[in-house]
Amino acid sequence: MMTRREALRTLGLSAPTMLGAAPVKRPNILFVMTDDQVPQTMGCYGSTVLSTPNFDRLAREGVRFTNCFVTNSLCAPSRASVLTGAYSHINGIRGNSEAADAVEKINPIATYPEVLQKAGYKTAMVGKWHLAHNPTGFDYWCILPGQGLYFDPDFIENGAKKKISGYATDVTTDLALNWLKGRAGETQPWCLVFQHKAPHRPFKPAPRHAHLLDGKDVPYPATFDDDYKTRQMALEAKDMKLELSLAPDYPELPADLSAPEKKKWLFQRFAKDYYEASYSIDENLGRVLAHLDRTGQTDNTLIIYTADNGFFLGDHGWYDKRFMYEPSLRVPLLVRYPGKAKAGHVESRFVLNIDHAPTMLQLAGAPVPASMQGRAYTALLASKPAKDWRKSMYYTYYENSWNLRDKSKDAFTDPSFQFFTAHRVSPHRGVRTERYKLIHYYSENNYWELFDLKKDPNELRNVYAELDYSPIVATMKKELDRLRRVYKDV
Ligand SMILES: [Ca+2]
Incomplete structure (x- = not known):
């Protein structure tokens, strides 16, 4: 396998990016990824639990994908696959515990920020990173160590530790806005990787949102009382049952409830926290969109919004992910980029988390490294046919x-x-x-x-x-x- 340096040299990334005779208009890129967020938290995917005007704006002004799947439904592996555009067995990050040697494993393969940086983009990464090695390919990075904390989180900023007061989603957005404001007057396009901890367990909403759903019930999923008949592996995955694994998170759980009441109490409690934490993401996305609007950058910015993996939000009586079942496999995907992404289009062809990297590179006019196994979904954004587009996913x-x-x-x-x-x-x-x-x-x-x-x-x-x-x-x-x-x- 080529080293990363060799790969980048082979790609000739110092050459001007041309497509035919006309230079490619290079968009800014805002890549937003949340943690464990499912489509049903978003109004544009049919949720009526909380209004989400900013998610809905991206769907209305861009493309909403209904079949975006992850290739390995777990935090670190999915993040590595997004970065490298390759499956876990290629980039080496198969599980969440790939620790000390993770750098050696992932480094032989070019990542999209590295390619964009070489192609002349200003690059930054803020928020949840969740890989064992420090970010590469970024002019600026400020990440939550590991899973990070919701309140007054520690960060690592270009290698130095710092603590920032506040709620993680707000603070991560402040970091994003500060960096974007620093780009004023520059002529280079930028790529901002903006990744939230929310709504990952322990599902803590911002205090100002912690009572939005008081007095309301979140609807129970159709499979809430699954008996796992005909599915031995599901039957054995007892740790996934919310009433067994989430009870320790909520010491205020009343002791005198029957088993079904306890399960329902825990579901309502954690699902409300999860929705409220997702609401904060929508609100903070609005702050970034408002900045882009104010500075006239919205229409020259490719905005991709997705999550690192799906989640069993009470589906099958579970929480968490990992299984290839639909709630865990499917993630939201919204893409806004006027001129290339048809406003209001709903796309049902299969796309994968390994497709984001080649899509960003293609739209930026940068070469796509051969190590990337995904395929740019540019034609799908325009609602156009794409020859031999995948009919199955692995x-x-x-x-x-x-x-x-x-x-x-x-x-x-x-x-x-x-x-x-x-x-x-x-x-x-x-x-x-x-x-x-x-x-x-x-x-x-x-x-x-x-x-x-x-x-x-x-x-x-x-x-x-x-x-x-x-x-x-x-x-x-x-x-x-x-x-x-x-x-x-x-
Ligand atoms: Ca995750």
Whole structure:
């Protein structure tokens, strides 16, 4: 594999960016990514829980994607995939615990900020980073260490520690605005990577928003009382059950509730916090959009809004993510860039988190490194046909790759259980088409699941062993093998 320096040299990034004879008009780039935020927190995706005028503005004036999926539904791996435009097995960040050697793993591959910086962009990263190594490719960076804190958070600013008073979403936005204001008078285009901690657990809203939903109930998801019948891996993932894992977060949980009442109490409590924390993101996005409006930059800025992974917001009775099931797999994606992104367009073709990097580079007129496995969704933004656009997507999840099959031990009843982690989801890989999803838990005696998403959009009935579906199983297995070869994961 080429070193990063060699890769950048090969790309000839010092050459002027030309497309044919006309120079490319280089947009500023605002890449906004939140943590664990699902589309249903946003009015433009149909939420009626809280109004979200700024998310809705991006959807109205830009493109709203309904099938944006992540390639590994976990914080650090998804962030590494966004940066490198490549799957976890290529960039080396398979789980959240890739620590000391993460730099060596990710560094052989060019990241989009590195390419943009070489191409003459001013670059900055503020907020949640969540990779073990320090950011590269940025003129300025100020990140939350690890998961970061919601209140009076520590930051690392270009390598130096500092504490900033306030609420993380507000403070991160202040950092973004300060940096943007510093660009006044410059002629270079800029790229700002603006990433929030919210609404990640422990789901703390800003104090001014902490009572927005008092006296209201958040609707229960259709799968809230899932019995996990036909899905052995889901049945065993007890740690994902909100009533088991979230109870310690809420010492005020009344002691005299029945089991179903306790589950409902915890759901209402954490879902309200989650919605209120998301509301603060919308409000702060509004501050940045107002700055762009005031300075006349809105229409020359490519704005991409997404989340690092999806989330079970009570779906299947769970919280958290990791599984390839729909609530965890799907993320919001809004893209605003007048002239290139058709206002109000709703796009249902499949896009992946590895597509953002090539899209930004292509629209910036910068070459896309060969190591990037994603594909620019520029044609989709214009609602145009894209030749051979993907009809299926490939998913991988690796954490907890030790043997979890010792049925004699249970994480919640046996204190000697050595392999307990907060989330006992076995590694798996899978393929999703418009109609079907096949999942392979290869460490679990080759346990398979097949879902017919047309008949069963909530993925409650595993039809893998049903005779009628055997031709589909065969076709989907072939497609899974094909994708593993395409993405060099064999
Ligand atoms: Ca996350």
